[in-house]
Amino acid sequence: MKIALAGFGLEGKASYDYWNTPGNEVVIVDEREQLEDLPPGAKTLLGSGVLSGLAGFDLVIRTPGLRPDKIITTGKIWSSTNEFFLKCPAPIIGVTGTKGKGTTSSLITNMLRAAGRTVHLVGNIGTPSLTELGKIQSDDVVVFELSSFQLWDLEKSPHVAVVLGIEPDHQDVHTSMEEYVEAKGNIARYQTEDDIIVFNDTNDLSKKIAGYSKAKPEPYPFAIDDLKSALQIPGEHNVENASAAVAAVKEYVTDPALLREGLSAFTGLPHRLKFVREVGRVQYYDDSIATTAGSALAAVRSFTQPKLILLGGHEKGGDYTELMKECAKGNVRIIAYGANRHMLKQLSEEYGVLCDVNNGDMSAVVAAAAARARPGDIVILSPAAASFDMFKNYADRGNQFITAVGRLKAE
Structure with missing residues (x-):
């Protein structure tokens, strides 16, 4: 059977190993021009438009994140989840x-x-x-x-x-x-x-x-x-x-x-509202997994203390209304960074929320938060946006935050 792996994402190697058996011809198909960490000897079909030319395949395995309607084939469209x-x-x-x-x-x-x-x-x-x-x-x-x-x-x-x-x-x-x-x-x-x-x-x-x-x-x-x-x-x-x-x-x-x-027995997952460190009586929490406004809202509501929340990244089209209303109650200040920082600043002004815009990297954002924070405050990285404007993924974003907080000097 001739099988196309459409999109070589996080599940790509597992899918390749599963379907690459005697009797199957497996081809990795991706619209990117180059792929890293390909299996040794793997056949590839790469470049713009390749997903619309899969008529010769019996089975096309769709990677998560790839819209099914982007694949044009006479074969069956399937997935590793199915x-x-x-x-x-x-x-x-x-x-x-x-x-x-x-x-x-x-x-x-x-x-x-x-x-x-x-x-x-x-x-x-x-x-x-x-x-x-x-x-x-x-x-x-x-x-x-x-x-x-x-x-x-x-x-x-x-x-x-x-x-x-x-x-x-x-x-x-x-x-x-x-x-x-x-x-x-x-x-x-x-x-x-x-x-x-x-x-x-x-x-x-x-x-x-x-x-x-x-x-x-x-x-x-x-x-x-x-x-x-x-x-x-x-x-x-x-x-x-x-x-x-x-x-x-x-x-x-x-x-x-x-x-x-x-x-x-469960003490939390990495980058899910995890305590990082206390510096100068200011507590720092990593909630980098929070890629929606609703997740950031949950983080804000988890603490009664005054808060500085670090928001920003690649915009996914979410609704920030409830988050801004919560921040407007008075004990939350925002530091906006990343690709949608100016949009967040404008929204904050509409709701009367104090918001600083930071154009720097994560180290600069954390330094700005440390300069703003007062003893007793909580600083939360809870971006309410995707990470790939500045980072490899949410884990990379969270790890850079942890590293930057680790470099802060206690007064």
């Missing part, structure tokens, strides 16, 4: 939403492991799914963090679908909010009466997606007062994430002691 769902022998707990996917997936994983289950965490946060596929037994459990890009053309839904809050995101790729929601909706669309749908009862779009499902509904958030003290991560939004995770594992874990053990 392949995994088709072949996986174990039940899958799928987690999607605009924010909180990684944290919720990790909490689910920890609680299942506390109960003695063998768990495979795959997707955005874990191992590429196809790399893990051969290790999975039927009595294991898979936790799959699913983005809209992975869900876009999914043809089978997970046994347990977790739909966190949905808000505008990835509008630089999706043509409309409706398209984004419809892509997310595939997590629920093919469920049966034997499945479970966990959804955010306070979010209209999450409820809309739950309406696509025939599964047993499990709305959240709900009070977890007896478990709340076990949480090691700050913020009311993480209490909500924990309640979603508890609902997701209800079929597998019933002992409250095991739920507490799983919750308490």
Whole structure:
């Protein structure tokens, strides 16, 4: 069979290794002129326009982030996510939403492991799914963090679908909010009466997606007062994430002691509102994963102290209204940097929020924050934008922030 890997992204090597078997001819197809870290001996078809000329392939594997309608072929368009769902022998707990996917997936994983289950965490946060596929037994459990890009053309839904809050995101790729929601909706669309749908009862779009499902509904958030003290991560939004995770594992874990053990074992993911350092009685937090205004809003609401929030990057077409309203309440100042800094400055002025514009790199931004901050303040890198205007990815952005904070001298 002649197979094209359309787009050689983060899942590229796993897909190549999976399909590059005797009897298959695998060609890596990408509109970029050059690719790094290609498998030895790999065949390639590179350059502008190549995705529209795939008529000779039997199967085209779409990488997440590549719109399906950019591929023109007479063969079948497929994805590694579809392949995994088709072949996986174990039940899958799928987690999607605009924010909180990684944290919720990790909490689910920890609680299942506390109960003695063998768990495979795959997707955005874990191992590429196809790399893990051969290790999975039927009595294991898979936790799959699913983005809209992975869900876009999914043809089978997970046994347990977790739909966190949905808000505008990835509008630089999706043509409309409706398209984004419809892509997310595939997590629920093919469920049966034997499945479970966990959804955010306070979010209209999450409820809309739950309406696509025939599964047993499990709305959240709900009070977890007896478990709340076990949480090691700050913020009311993480209490909500924990309640979603508890609902997701209800079929597998019933002992409250095991739920507490799983919750308490999780101390947070890198670049998710992680404490970095205190310098001169100013605390610095890295929330580089926050690429939406809603995520930044959650970070701001996690602390009662006066705050300096570092915002900016590549604009994804989000709505900053609620974030600006929260900042306008009086104890938040913004330092705007990156490609959309002037837009953020204009928005801040419209809402009466104090905002400084910084044209420098991350070291300059952190230095400006340190100069502005007073003892007792919280400085948060929570950009509400994508990273690739100045950085390789959100992790690179967060690491540069951590390095810059580490260089600050205590007075």
